[in-house]
Amino acid sequence: MLEKIPRIKLSNLPTPLDELKELSKKYGFKKLLIKRDDLTGFAGGGNKARKLEYDFAEIIKSDHDVVLTAGGIQSNHARMTAAAARKLGIDVKVVLGGPDFKKFKGNLLLDVLFSAEIRYLVNDDSNDHLTSEMNKWADELKREGRKPFVLPIGGSTGLGALGYVKAMHEISQQLADKKVQIVMAVGSCGTFAGSILGAKMFFNDARIIGISVSRTSQAIIERTKEIILESSEIMKQKINMNEIKIECYDQYYVEYGLITKEGKNAILECANLEGIILDPIYTGKVMAGMIDLAQKNIIDKKLTTIFLHTGGLPILFSFEDEFDELAKCNKIYKKVQ
Numbered sequence: 621m622l623e624k625i626p627r628i629k630l631s632n633l634p635t636p637l638d639e640l641k642e643l644s645k646k647y648g649f650k651k652l653l654i655k656r657d658d659l660t661g662f663a664g665g666g667n668k669a670r671k672l673e674y675d676f677a678e679i680i681k682s683d684h685d686v687v688l689t690a691g692g693i694q695s696n697h698a699r700m701t702a703a704a705a706r707k708l709g710i711d712v713k714v715v716l717g718g719p720d721f722k723k724f725k726g727n728l729l730l731d732v733l734f735s736a737e738i739r740y741l742v743n744d745d746s747n748d749h750l751t752s753e754m755n756k757w758a759d760e761l762k763r764e765g766r767k768p769f770v771l772p773i774g775g776s777t778g779l780g781a782l783g784y785v786k787a788m789h790e791i792s793q794q795l796a797d798k799k800v801q802i803v804m805a806v807g808s809c810g811t812f813a814g815s816i817l818g819a820k821m822f823f824n825d826a827r828i829i830g831i832s833v834s835r836t837s838q839a840i841i842e843r844t845k846e847i848i849l850e851s852s853e854i855m856k857q858k859i860n861m862n863e864i865k866i867e868c869y870d871q872y873y874v875e876y877g878l879i880t881k882e883g884k885n886a887i888l889e890c891a892n893l894e895g896i897i898l899d900p901i902y903t904g905k906v907m908a909g910m911i912d913l914a915q916k917n918i919i920d921k922k923l924t925t926i927f928l929h930t931g932g933l934p935i936l937f938s939f940e941d942e943f944d945e946l947a948k949c950n951k952i953y954k955k956v957q
């Protein structure tokens with residue numbers, strides 16, 4: 621049924637499934653793999669490309685001329701929505717929120733590059749406020765005779781989550797082993813919901829493990845169930861919610877958007893052992909969480925484990941102060957006059 625749902629190609633699929641040999645050796649995993657969704661290839665890459673392939677098929681079909689979305693100051697979703705809108709000839713406006721800033725950096729700089737019109741909520745990235753500002757803007761646009769499409773925060777609709785149902789099918793084709801654990805970041809829950817549903821459909825034995833970057837486990841469970849139901853209705857796939865197990869951990873973030881000490885260490889370790897770049901808001905925290913859960917034997921190191929790399933590279937370039945200090949104190953840089 622998934623093949624029948626309209627989709628616009630934005631990403632280069634399949635993304636590679638590689639081994640993390642050095643990390644695996646260091647932490648005693650039997651087999652640790654990385655699914656490189658940071659290499660989806662569109663506008664800087666990341667998980668959002670897969671969701672937007674379904675969301676934009678709907679936006680185009682329903683004849684809208686402007687798309688609005690919202691997120692935090694360093695939203696990867698806003699950056700990729702802006703890029704997709706430009707590629708498909710649709711106008712784009714984004715509501716962002718967070719600390720006041722002096723310079724456009726990271727994803728925010730890319731939003732400007734894609735000429736997204738931005739409304740910024742200073743010192744406020746509450747989902748409710750971002751959403752109500754976006755709805756207000758959409759109403760203004762309607763009064764001007766425009767046809768706005770409001771894409772919720774993170775693109776986490778039942779439709780967008782199909783991108784990760786498809787991703788689970790893709791992994792099942794890349795791997796003979798069906799008894800796997802797949803670890804990923806959970807923000808607005810679409811990636812997680814699609815992965816849980818896809819794992820149920822294509823990999824009966826997979827265990828999907830979510831690491832929260834912003835919400836309590838209880839809030840994640842509620843929202844993830846809603847998205848799973850929406851996605852399964854779109855696919856006309858019968859699903860018994862009692863058989864769906866939602867496993868997530870919410871102790872690896874302090875506040876959305878802030879780097880943690882453990883996340884920073886994981887970024888450095890991954891760079892130095894594997895040459896892989898993680899980011900401070902999402903994937904660094906997930907790597908730190910995955911290692912901690914493995915050390916506590918909550919993740920079974922004897923089973924194949926897959927770290928889902930969901931992208932977020934541009935975010936790193938808005939955290940330069942964290943790493944600038946490191947360069948100085950490690951004395952790895954010398955000015956030659």
Ligand SMILES: Cc1ncc(COP(=O)(O)O)c(C=O)c1O
Binds near residue numbers: 810
């Ligand atoms: C790099 C990255 N990883 C993971 C996520 C989480 O995905 P979701 O919002 O679908 O839970 C996001 C969402 O913004 C993201 O940008």
